[in-house]
Amino acid sequence: MTVQPRASAFQNNAVVVSHLRRAYGTRTVIDHLNLVIGQGEFVVLLGESGCGKTTLLRALAGLDPVQGGTIEVPGRPAVVFQEHRLLPWETLWRNVTLGLHVPDARARAADALGEVGLGDRLDDWPRNLSGGQAQRVALARALVQAPKLLLLDEPFAALDALTRLRMHGLVKDLVARHQPGVLLVTHDVDEALRLGNRILVMRHGVIAAEHRLRPDHDSAGVRAELLRELGVTSSH
Amino acid sequence: MSVTTAFTANEGRTYSSAPAPGFRLGSSGLVALSWLVPVLLLITWEVLARYGWIEPHLLPAPSKVALTAYKLTVSGTLLHDLAVSLLRAAIGFAIGGGIGFALGTLVGFSRIAEAVIDRSVQMVRAIPFLAVLPLVIVWLGVGEGQKIFLVALGVAFPIYVNTTLGIRQVDPKLIELGRVQGLSTWELITRIILPGALPSILTGVRFSLATAWLALVVAETIGAQAGLGFLALDAREFLRTDVIVLTVIIYALIGVVADSLARLLERRLLQWHPNYGAVR
Ligand SMILES: Nc1ncnc2c1ncn2[C@@H]1O[C@H](COP(=O)(O)OP(=O)(O)OP(=O)(O)O)[C@@H](O)[C@H]1O
Ligand SMILES: [Mg+2]
Numbered sequence A: 001m002t003v004q005p006r007a008s009a010f011q012n013n014a015v016v017v018s019h020l021r022r023a024y025g026t027r028t029v030i031d032h033l034n035l036v037i038g039q040g041e042f043v044v045l046l047g048e049s050g051c052g053k054t055t056l057l058r059a060l061a062g063l064d065p066v067q068g069g070t071i072e073v074p075g076r077p078a079v080v081f082q083e084h085r086l087l088p089w090e091t092l093w094r095n096v097t098l099g100l101h102v103p104d105a106r107a108r109a110a111d112a113l114g115e116v117g118l119g120d121r122l123d124d125w126p127r128n129l130s131g132g133q134a135q136r137v138a139l140a141r142a143l144v145q146a147p148k149l150l151l152l153d154e155p156f157a158a159l160d161a162l163t164r165l166r167m168h169g170l171v172k173d174l175v176a177r178h179q180p181g182v183l184l185v186t187h188d189v190d191e192a193l194r195l196g197n198r199i200l201v202m203r204h205g206v207i208a209a210e211h212r213l214r215p216d217h218d219s220a221g222v223r224a225e226l227l228r229e230l231g232v233t234s235s236h
Numbered sequence B: 001m002s003v004t005t006a007f008t009a010n011e012g013r014t015y016s017s018a019p020a021p022g023f024r025l026g027s028s029g030l031v032a033l034s035w036l037v038p039v040l041l042l043i044t045w046e047v048l049a050r051y052g053w054i055e056p057h058l059l060p061a062p063s064k065v066a067l068t069a070y071k072l073t074v075s076g077t078l079l080h081d082l083a084v085s086l087l088r089a090a091i092g093f094a095i096g097g098g099i100g101f102a103l104g105t106l107v108g109f110s111r112i113a114e115a116v117i118d119r120s121v122q123m124v125r126a127i128p129f130l131a132v133l134p135l136v137i138v139w140l141g142v143g144e145g146q147k148i149f150l151v152a153l154g155v156a157f158p159i160y161v162n163t164t165l166g167i168r169q170v171d172p173k174l175i176e177l178g179r180v181q182g183l184s185t186w187e188l189i190t191r192i193i194l195p196g197a198l199p200s201i202l203t204g205v206r207f208s209l210a211t212a213w214l215a216l217v218v219a220e221t222i223g224a225q226a227g228l229g230f231l232a233l234d235a236r237e238f239l240r241t242d243v244i245v246l247t248v249i250i251y252a253l254i255g256v257v258a259d260s261l262a263r264l265l266e267r268r269l270l271q272w273h274p275n276y277g278a279v280r
Helices: A006-010 A053-060 A092-096 A107-113 A133-141 A161-176 A189-195 A220-231 B002-011 B025-050 B061-074 B077-110 B111-125 B127-142 B146-169 B172-180 B185-220 B228-237 B241-269
Strands: A014-026 A027-038 A042-047 A066-073 A078-080 A147-154 A180-185 A197-202 A206-212
Touching: A014 A180, A027 A053, A027 A206, A042 A053, A042 B002, A042 B077, A053 A147, A053 A180, A066 B077, A078 A133, A092 A107, A092 A133, A107 B146, A133 A161, A133 A180, A161 A189, A161 B077, A180 A189, A197 A220, A206 A220, A206 B228, B025 B061, B061 B077, B061 B172, B061 B241, B077 B111, B077 B146, B077 B185, B077 B228, B077 B241, B127 B146, B127 B185, B172 B185, B185 B228, B228 B241
Parallel strands: A042 A180, A042 A197, A078 A147, A147 A180
Antiparallel strands: A014 A027, A014 A066, A197 A206
């Protein structure tokens, strides 16, 4: 009778990370990090610059080798980067279905682009898009894969404040509909409070603090705590 | 309105779209002007030749060249020789371009291939390719082989260099994206790396068209039985300068046409590119 804890831990989770170690050469950036993200759970990762957020996300995406521990992800995670990374030589619908091997690719792309409000731009080129529109296409490209885990590395950082607010609403809706587990990396505490079910603060390569947000949570209180944990003293 | 008036009063200028005082030409006017000098030169040439200030057997009048062109076209000689030359260029281009592209792709993708191939290629590339002509004649004689070889040689290098460069310059972030989206190696190459390298490859094509043409001109002046070069060579024997001038003009025209075709190809294949495509 062999118990397989990994397989069982896997059941309703988008990702299970245990004792992850990631080093660049001799410099360890992530050390013994544990993290579980459930299906449909929206987790936001905060942390000062250079603490290893992108490193963690890239490891979860399978882009970099890890030096210890395990990462278990059901299927292939989808990633949205800070830059849209659209292929300039492909039309929008071809971009959205990149890597998608289904016979009705164009129809799926039409649906996905429709969801992000660009349903009439299927045959347009990426160069004709604004920054916000391009990032919406990148979002459509991630979601059309029906990922169990969606990784977002500061996807709104390059957008103007107004567009960013609109994107928050859009992402929230899309995640509610498709129910992937989400890991969002951001520097914006308000963004974290608006989007997350759970907020993690990373420091020195491990998760240093964790906040579960209930719908009735005290925003101002959590915000003050987060800022303190991030080493920002809020004097006003 | 009052603002404009104030401006005008103070600065002595108006900011309207009306033409400034003085002589102004529209863009069509400028095009016409740019043709003025060539046409004047042509007329001068015609007049000088007509009135015998230029020896007709040194440089015939343009009208004489035109007449010769007409006669040779009607008799079919010109088209036949033109076809022979174009065929040589095409075969040489296909062979040289194919080899350049294949090697360039290999070296672009693999550091090992680069280590094995690149140094030798760069060393051979340092030789002006026309300098090997005597050697090529010894190897291949003065038949079709020599001409096609020379064209292929001239074409291979620009294509090789630009293919390698293009592949190396593909944005690594896009390649990473391809991996995130789970592309196979084949898809990665065909959907990301080669399209990304295409602008550079097409630049190579345009360069190589010029060298192909130059190679052909040189190769054809040595022992050809047909082709534009043969036409010129044959004419030299009989001091038919009108035919020689005609072949020179045709070489020039084909060079221009080839370049326009390459540009057209660029505009078609790179319509996604901000520098080429028209805004929709
Ligand atoms: N390719 C690399 N080689 C060596 N060190 C690296 C490499 N990438 C990142 N690092 C180092 O790893 C640490 C974590 O970097 P990472 O990019 O994960 O930070 P981050 O938390 O995403 O920061 P930011 O908020 O500024 O994006 C940094 O100290 C960085 O210098
Ligand atoms: Mg980062």
